[in-house]
Amino acid sequence: MQGRRKFRREGEERRRQDLIEATLDCVAERGLQGATVRAIALRAGVTAGLIRHYFPGKEELLQAAYATIMGRMTEQAKTALATVAQDPRQRLSAFVEASLLPPVIDARVFSQWASFIGRASSDPALAAAHRAGYLGFRDEVEALVAEVLVAAGRTAAKPELRRYAIAINAIIDGLWIEGCLAGDFFETRELAEIGIGSVEEMLGLRLREPVCSAKE
Structure with missing residues (x-):
């Protein structure tokens, strides 16, 4: 088990986020049932009373923790957009790729997500x-x-774009689960390459420049 988190004292929002992170730690290690207010307080190094200052109860804290997981995965994928040119194909390719590489693919995050989704x-x-x-x-x-x-x-x-988005999301979801559950089964970047290739096939467009072999 990991040690206590150092509870920061910079401000209300930072303190609230520290409690959410402590909650996610407890969920990963103990599941939802084991993530009690007492366990979360111990992990955060605070009193249960202080938790209630920020959240009415455990349920509200769990909801905030789950929203954090979901939002974080999207934001992590979006950060890749800042690393590529403004070419739309490269941007879509980078987004799919980032969704299928660490830190988005992470066994601990999957454990947290699975705990929440089972109760949703x-x-x-x-x-x-x-x-x-x-x-x-x-x-x-x-x-x-x-x-x-x-x-x-x-x-x-709009309906066609919606169908594309649903299908691409499903591709990413399936490969993400594979990577989180059995990452050692796959070569580095293999899932990302499969994901991008699947999207290219669906759209009938190349998203990446073809790699030219060197002349002999």
Whole structure:
């Protein structure tokens, strides 16, 4: 088990985030049932009373923790967009690739996500957090696909873009689960290459420049 987190004292939002991180640690190690207010307080190095200053109860803290996981994965994938040129194809390729590499692919994050998703069907608040995270990721994909198609001189109505985004999200989800559960089965970047290739096949477009072999 990891030691206590050092509870920061910089400000209200930073303190709140520290409690969320302590919650995620507990969920990864103990599951939702084991992530009690007492266990979270111990991990954060604070009193249970201080937790209640920031969150009405454990359920609200769990909801905030799940929303953090979902939002973080999208943001981590989006950071890759800043590393490539403004070419729409490269941007979509970079987003898919980042979604299928560490730190997005991470066994610990998968453990946390699986704990939450198992309860989302019976917990309306967790279901709402899941829906918001899913739609946020899918909307990002849809916007990137729209840019690619416009640049290629193709038009796509909203329903078609929606279907593309749903399908690409499903491809990424499936490969992400594979990578988190059995990362050692795959070569470095193999899942990312499969993901990008699948999206290229779906759109009928190359997203990456072909690699030219050196002349002998």
